[in-house]
Amino acid sequence: MLRIPIGSICENGWLLNEQVEAAGLPLLAALGRKEEIRFVQPIQIRVVATRTGETIAIKGDVHTGVHLRCSRCLTPFDLDVRSEFSVTAVAALAESPADSHASETELAADEMDVLLYSGDSIDLREEIAQQIIMALPFNPLCKEACKGLCNQCGANLNRSTCQCKTVETGNPFAVLKNLSLPEKKE
Numbered sequence: 001m002l003r004i005p006i007g008s009i010c011e012n013g014w015l016l017n018e019q020v021e022a023a024g025l026p027l028l029a030a031l032g033r034k035e036e037i038r039f040v041q042p043i044q045i046r047v048v049a050t051r052t053g054e055t056i057a058i059k060g061d062v063h064t065g066v067h068l069r070c071s072r073c074l075t076p077f078d079l080d081v082r083s084e085f086s087v088t089a090v091a092a093l094a095e096s097p098a099d100s101h102a103s104e105t106e107l108a109a110d111e112m113d114v115l116l117y118s119g120d121s122i123d124l125r126e127e128i129a130q131q132i133i134m135a136l137p138f139n140p141l142c143k144e145a146c147k148g149l150c151n152q153c154g155a156n157l158n159r160s161t162c163q164c165k166t167v168e169t170g171n172p173f174a175v176l177k178n179l180s181l182p183e184k185k186e
Helices: 026-033 125-135 174-178
Strands: 003-006 016-019 044-054 056-068 076-091 115-117 121-122
Touching: 026 125, 044 125, 056 125, 076 125, 115 121, 115 125
Parallel strands: 076 115
Antiparallel strands: 003 121, 016 044, 044 056, 056 076
8 A cells, every 4th residue: 555666667667546545644644633624535646656777756646635624714614635746765775883973964865855765665655644734724714715703702704794893903003104214314
């Protein structure tokens, strides 16, 4: 499941076209337990792997549907999540004691969009989960023009208007409009 067998990558590449439940990916399963997000569709995964010498170029796209809660009005809604990605996989080298000091100044593999693998296959589970997580909105909105909730009575302003009086707090920068500065002498 979600593994690329290194020996199966031929000259034309290797294709993975799979569907998996979010519960099968540990990062997404943990996210789903928080009850802020629910995966309503299986994750569709399409990956093409090509080999160039010792490196393997992986290009793919993931697609799923999630059920979220709007960050402004708290209304639940469904969102289509898509992400395209590209990563290079290289064989992990065993670290020798002499290399331990040099690695302190070098970039880590995850800082360079490099996926390290060992053995005869590449595990894509973590990469797929990270792509889904990065495609999720930071502040999910049911619609771009969501009006949110009234900060006094809590009414959903998308559905109705409330009778609360708006309190003008004033703009603290309004005094700067009347500020006059001396002219600059050259």
